[in-house]
Amino acid sequence: MEKKNYTVSIYTENNIGLLSRIAAIFLKRHINIESITASKSEVNEVMRFIIVVKVSEEQVKKIVGQIEKQIEVIRAYYHTDEELIFQETALYKVNSAEFVEDLTIQDFIKETNARIVTVTSKFFVIEKTGKRHEIDNLYDKLKPYGLMQFVRSGKIAVSKNEMPISSILEDFNTININS
């Protein structure tokens, strides 16, 4: 089975301990998590996890089934990159001395739509949001200038199609109460 990048998107109740339950599902199957983001979602009190894994479609389907089985998981989905609008953010800390002397660097910061966040006498911090290859590109360009630190966020994504979480939650309120 062909392995590719799948983004698993999980809507959950906001409860302590759920992260370890979800992580355990990947651990049990020896699946490496490429990136993970947890944040609040569009629905009040509902959290959203976005986890990127490289697996076969059959594997990701089974994982999502196991994740949905967790009591506090409201719904889990999986998507290919084509079904998503996604971004990553990176921060680059670069040595000031090198930076100021070389003017071309200023040009490619503009060209790549990166942004200078902070300037001090010792370093610059540059931020870039974009696709993985764009972030990697800027990394390659900055590397020769004395990249002092580099960090990249997990993937954040929204789907092109609707994910009807609000209506799923409403359903619960009308069906389950006192049934």
Add this chain to the structure above:
Amino acid sequence: MEVKTASKEKIIKQAPTTVSGAEAVIKCLLEEGIDTIYGYPGGAIMPVYDELYKYQDKIHHVLTRHEQGATHAAQGYARVTGKVGVCIATSGPGATNLVTGIADAQIDSTPLVCITGQVGSHLLGSDAFQETDIVGISTPVTKWNYQVTKAEEIPEVLAKAFYIARSGRPGPVLIDITKDAQFATLDFTYKKCAGIRSYKPFPKVNLSEIERAAELINSAKKPMIVFGQGVILGGAEDLFQQVVEKAGIPAAWTILGLSALATDHPLNVGMVGMHGNYGPNVLTNECDVLIAIGMRFDDRVTGNLKHYAKQAKVIHFEIDPAEIDKNVKADVAVLGDVKETLQLLLGFLKPKHHDAWHQEFKDMYKIEYDKIINNELNGKKGKLGMAEVIDEINTTSKGDAIIVSDVGQHQMVACRYAKFNQTRSNVTSGGLGTMGFALPAAIGAKMGMPDRQVVAIIGDGGYQMTIQELGTIFQTKVPVKIVVLNNGFLGMVRQWQQLFFDKRYASTELINPDFVAIAKGYHIKAKKVTERNKLQEAIKEMMDSPEAYFLEVKVEQEENVFPMIPTGAAVSDIRLE
């Protein structure tokens, strides 16, 4: 035996009463109708035990000799009654001793609520005395778990725990309560949990899937049913029997499905799986439609998946969506509670007979009978065999006993030969295969069903894993019958060594103590049988005894269990010798 039942009168609470967290725990148990719990005290759970002392007339606390025993006893209780089993332990080693039983309950879908004490919340995470992260440890083996640090959380969390444990596909839940939360007070009111928004215990039934299933079944030439514990957990035994009879389909059971349909039912064709019967295994690879009901295609059932029922259309009736297509791809997946889906299916089924096809099962049974069963049942093998013991129990119990088996050869023999007329009568550790399960589970089973005969069948190896529960039997006077089939070996492992490891019996021989003397040391009536002509009388004496009874039977040392599907082989390549 005296099992105290909770008083029927309901305590009506107009205004909330102020109680300690520990007392709230007991009140929650009473609200949930719990009358028997199993456990072991210790520092971090002492406030709850102190309250139990006060509520002795309402809740019967059974002091097991080890916390593992408490979980297995609670499992036995839950498996025969269908109610939630409750066990309770202290923090640290008490809590970790529960883990085997919890894992066993998880894989066999047994509803348990386990309550553990925890160190004071100001000490959490400090490696305090008897602190372990039991919530972390139990996460992969519980359906849900939660740590309570505030007394006022107790009623809601316990209500949720019981709801989660028993609803949908049942399972174990662990609630860890810090000591300060047990001491602190709260205003107690109780409301049973009726739903959790992120939890869907019963998937919505899709009628068109049921119609598709019915069409396939109605047009099948060689349909076969494999049924699992789902039929029992869904309380759908009667409906299931109606389906089997109306559609005239041969039905085979998984080890946990056993007793959902009477063993002697004409359409019951035996057990599938590694040590199952010849016919149902071979014919799995010949049927045209395979109808799996409340079973999960465990690898012990399917053998090599590459060669499992490839020719058949597969219909899977299942409550847990994560089980669909997990091991075997379903052509039709009928999600839902079997009680609902089988009822709907019944309406669409055409009455049928499949006599020629059914005859194929009978022919294969004849082969198995001549090669194996006849020799095993009718003492043609020289020394006393395990099957003869089970058969003798069948004769005296007339198929009405609850049989609790441990893990090993004797388990396979017990499941192959035991006869059951009633559901919830076969209690065994299926998914985890936990040695040491049977003795404590039998205690719970007998307490859950005091009017029925409960017989534990145990190997000499597994018996010694929880042998200390003889103390619990002695103290509670629970009249269970214990049969140890002593072959002087860890028999099942020895069988594998013989067949696949060149007879190198590495660490499988057991030098055993005087089991009868040990039982007598616990003041339990005991006897040993070594000869065939003494067996019948001994079993009769045991079964007639109104008290607990221990019977050791010396059996053939190097007997093997056949049929057998070797690991990696196809179900149809099952070996008869």
